[in-house]
Amino acid sequence: MSPLLEVNELQIAFGGVKAVNGLTFSADAGEIVSVIGPNGAGKTSAFNCITGFYKPVSGSITLDGKDITGKRPAVIAATGVTRTFQNLRLFPDLTVLDNVRGGMHLYGGQNFVDALFHTPRYRKSERFYTEEAHRWLDFVGYQGGRGIPVRNLAYGQQRQVEMARAMARKAKLVLLDEPGAGLNHSEKQDLLELCRKIRDLGAAVVLIEHDMGVVMEVSERVVVMNFGKEIADGTPDAVKKNPAVIEAYLGKADEPVKADEPAKAEGPDITEGDS
Numbered sequence: 684m685s686p687l688l689e690v691n692e693l694q695i696a697f698g699g700v701k702a703v704n705g706l707t708f709s710a711d712a713g714e715i716v717s718v719i720g721p722n723g724a725g726k727t728s729a730f731n732c733i734t735g736f737y738k739p740v741s742g743s744i745t746l747d748g749k750d751i752t753g754k755r756p757a758v759i760a761a762t763g764v765t766r767t768f769q770n771l772r773l774f775p776d777l778t779v780l781d782n783v784r785g786g787m788h789l790y791g792g793q794n795f796v797d798a799l800f801h802t803p804r805y806r807k808s809e810r811f812y813t814e815e816a817h818r819w820l821d822f823v824g825y826q827g828g829r830g831i832p833v834r835n836l837a838y839g840q841q842r843q844v845e846m847a848r849a850m851a852r853k854a855k856l857v858l859l860d861e862p863g864a865g866l867n868h869s870e871k872q873d874l875l876e877l878c879r880k881i882r883d884l885g886a887a888v889v890l891i892e893h894d895m896g897v898v899m900e901v902s903e904r905v906v907v908m909n910f911g912k913e914i915a916d917g918t919p920d921a922v923k924k925n926p927a928v929i930e931a932y933l934g935k936a937d938e939p940v941k942a943d944e945p946a947k948a949e950g951p952d953i954t955e956g957d958s
């Protein structure tokens with residue numbers, strides 16, 4: 684069976700900067716894959732290409748055998764690709780419930796006339812969206828108020844609402860951009876559990892994460908990027924010992940460190956623990 688997501692020789696450049704430079708990796712349905720790499724390695728740019736926010740210069744992206752390369756974000760989202768962002772993108776003045784319901788407009792079923800006249804079809808689909816929103820908030824373990832504006836929530840709860848919103852889109856591929864950032868230890872444990880629950884629904888979970896504790900614990904496979912391409916792809920244990928990965932994070936052992944340079948390349952410590 685071919686992988687759910689296949690990224691092949693992907694390239695995108697900004698001016699002279701080749702942010703993604705020949706990236707190839709895949710993710711299977713029911714698999715958790717982490718994409719790691721030093722700052723500026725091209726991880727978020729790769730996500731932006733997969734979700735259609737950036738148009739790649741070359742290469743291909745297929746989902747479930749369908750070519751989605753360079754398609755518009757709404758078209759790609761409708762094929763079952765969903766994501767969360769490094770910086771939360773919720774509507775702070777809308778309620779928790781409305782933020783999650785807002786993720787469901789892709790279900791369709793309503794048109795302008797339905798909405799204008801509140802037809803029975805409109806009311807039925809509104810009821811359905813509300814039930815689904817509750818269901819996904821339960822799924823992610825959200826326990827706060829649901830009729831209150833999102834801006835009143837603690838950060839960890841806002842992250843849960845974002846996850847519920849992402850999941851409410853009938854996701855086949857869930858892309859999480861630094862989902863552990865800003866979470867405390869127990870919230871990170873909940874996040875690991877949630878990633879596994881999503882995986883168990885049969886979706887592919889691909890996460891960009893700097894917290895190596897999270898990466899090593901939850902990933903079935905780790906793709907390591909540097910300078911826009913993958914330099915390693917394997918189990919957490921295998922990539923941790925990979926000399927190319929160690930070099931990418933720590934620099935060559937015999938490389939002289941200039942006085943005005945940091946001793947380490949910027950990026951996480953690949954020995955486990957919060958970064």
Ligand SMILES: Nc1ncnc2c1ncn2[C@@H]1O[C@H](COP(=O)(O)OP(=O)(O)OP(=O)(O)O)[C@@H](O)[C@H]1O
Pocket residue numbers: 697700701702720721722723724725726727728729
């Ligand atoms: N919209 C853009 N315009 C210009 N340059 C960009 C843009 N987006 C990314 N870049 C550049 O592309 C390179 C890769 O950036 P990207 O954010 O994808 O890396 P990253 O691996 O996600 O980094 P981080 O871990 O710090 O989030 C960087 O040099 C960045 O400055």
